[in-house]
Amino acid sequence: MPLIVWRESADPDVYETARTSRLFNGVIPQRYPVAIAFAKSEQDIVDAVNTAIQRKHRISVRAGGHSYATWSLRSDALLLDLGQYIEMDLDEKTGIVRASPSVTGSQLNAYLSARSRAFSVGHCPDVALGGFLLGGGMGWNTNNWGWACESIVAIDLVTASGGLIKADAHNHTDLFWAARGGGPAFPGVVTRFHLQTQPAPKIIRSSVYVYPIEHYETAFNWILKIASSVDHLVEITAVGSYKEAFQDPCLTIILLAFSDDEHAANGILQTVDKSHPPGLLSRSFAEETSVQRELENKYNAYPIGQRYKVDNVFLKNDADVAELLRPAFTTLPTRQSLALWSSMRPRSTEALTDMALSVQSDHYVALYAIWENEAGDLENGAWLTGVMGELKCQAVGTYLGEHDFQVRAGTLWGSQQYESLVRVKRRWDPDNRICGCLGLEELG
Ligand SMILES: Cc1cc2nc3c(=O)[nH]c(=O)nc-3n(C[C@H](O)[C@H](O)[C@H](O)COP(=O)(O)OP(=O)(O)OC[C@H]3O[C@@H](n4cnc5c(N)ncnc54)[C@H](O)[C@@H]3O)c2cc1C
Structure with missing residues (x-):
């Protein structure tokens, strides 16, 4: 039986620490679970779910605690904290790794790269597999390797009625379908993911171009053109951010080439390099890097415990991206805030697997207002709402992982997939036990 901290009987400080531990966003909602159960094993998860059933409580889950909307905190639910349940086990013959939901991207990447294997883990090192994979999983090189959830081979889970089962392409196929993109609508608690890994690429090279804001339009349109023509090997992103020593925001363009062939990786980066527009503040070309190093960079860019307001859209493929994103990239509200555009090609040009995840386009855009003190809440929230308002008319949908349904109802799934999710939820969780x-x- 796991340790359970009950709201009614625990010391208030112990309860508050348990309620708020391992939360990424420093904006902590006033939602108070009836108890927090700390699972250390799969059996602890089974026991905690059955305790909640017996006492007629709903169940919420915290794997990595990275959800910006803090989905794990639900009023009067029993919060199942999986942070002490860490398990990774690679089958060298099949390349399938079994991993518990609280394993973070950084932990999985370190474990796999020591064994010359790779998996598309999330860009932020502390995003855990639980929320990441259930939401779809937009990881490193996803545009070439595919959505991370497409590499789920099977899941083990505790159902809303307390039973432990496995779901895969042959068993409980509706649950397997919902686990790939259903996010919090998934009607069970995943205890283990079985993931197909791939051989680690021999080489990762990175080119980085930083432009001052006066060159925003030329530089952005250059990289958009590159993204529509360079279809393989390279992950391409553009980031709006403040740089030390510059008063205005800058545009940073990052190309990461993943390959087994040094010549091919360098060749692509060289072709791109030859065409870059003038006006650079800095440039680095085809530098050797690793996913672990890139994760460390993200750790610094997205500090834990700061106050965050986040939203995202997939823009129409033919949208005037640079023009649409100008307000977001050029008016960042604080020096920590970030705007991100990421090319989803070539994955976005191919049909998605039959799974709950059903929205994508060539252009993924995520905006992060980041600030320190409560006094900035209104101003930063207003900035995000304002710039998102400009984008919505050119959007085809929204990615679940960085969205808050309480703020706006984006298009997260296709209409058929939404209906299927509602059916799966009603079938497996008729009492709406799982938050x-x-x-x-309908899916709350
Ligand atoms: C700054 C920032 C950067 C991000 N970067 C990326 C990125 O690069 N790629 C990407 O795809 N996403 C990214 N995200 C989104 C991230 O994937 C989601 O927030 C995800 O939910 C985090 O997973 P978690 O387990 O750490 O979060 P948690 O808050 O622990 O979980 C979120 C919810 O997922 C569900 N859940 C988690 N585990 C289980 C389980 N075992 N069983 C059932 N339900 C479960 C629950 O509903 C839970 O409340 C980012 C978010 C932020 C704020």
Whole structure:
């Protein structure tokens, strides 16, 4: 039986620490679970779910605690904290790794790279597999390797009625379908993911171009053109951010080439390099890097415990991306805030697997207002709402991982997939025991 801290009987400080531990966003909602159960094993998860059933409580889950909307905190639910349940086990013959939901991207990447294997883990090192994979999983090189959830081979889970089962392409196929993109609408608690890994690429090279804001339009349109023509090997992103020693935001363009062939990787980066527009503040070309090093960079860019307001859209493929994103990239509200555009090609040009995840386009855009003190809440929230308002008319949908249904109801799934998710949820969780998408009535 796991340690359970009950709201009614625990010391208030112990309860508050348990409630708020391992939360990424420093904006902590006033939602108070009835108890927090700390699972250390799969059996602890089974026991905690059955305790909640017996006492007629709902169940919420915290794997890595990275959800910006803090989905794990639900009023009066029993919060199942999986942070002490860490398990990774690679089958060298099949390349399938079994991993518990609280394993972070950084932990999985370190474990696999020591064994010359790779998996598309999330860009932020402390995003855990639980929320990441259930939401779809937009990891490193996803545009070439595919959505991370497409590499789920099977899941083990505790159902809303307390039983431990496995779901895969042959067993409980509706649950397997919902686990790939259903996010919090998934009607069970995943205890283990079985993931197909791939051989680690021999080489990762990075080119980085930093432009002052006066060259925003030329530089952005250059990289958009590159992204529509360079279809393989390279992950391409553009980031709006403040740089030390510059008063205005800058545009940083990052190309990461993943390959087994040094010549091919350098060749692509060289072709791109030859065409870069003038006006650079700095440039680095085809530097050797690793996913671990890139994760460390992200750790510094997205500090834990700061106050965050986040939203995202997939823009139409033919949208005037540079023009649409100008307000977001050039008016960042604080020096920590970030705007991100990421090319999803070539993955976005191919049909998705049959799974709950059903929205994508060539252009992924995520905006992060980041600030320190409560006094900035209104101003930063207003900035995000304002710039998102400009983008919505050119959007085809939204990615679940960086969205808050309480703020707006984006298009997260296709209409058929949404209906299927509702059916799966009603079939497996008729009492609505597992807390779902906060702010979305039918799936909440
Ligand atoms: C700054 C920032 C950067 C991000 N970067 C990326 C990125 O690069 N790629 C990407 O795809 N996403 C990214 N995200 C989004 C991230 O994937 C989601 O927030 C995800 O939910 C985090 O997973 P977690 O387990 O750490 O979070 P948690 O808050 O622990 O979990 C979120 C919810 O997922 C569900 N859940 C988690 N584990 C289980 C389980 N075992 N069983 C059932 N339900 C479960 C629960 O509903 C839970 O409340 C980012 C978010 C932020 C704020």
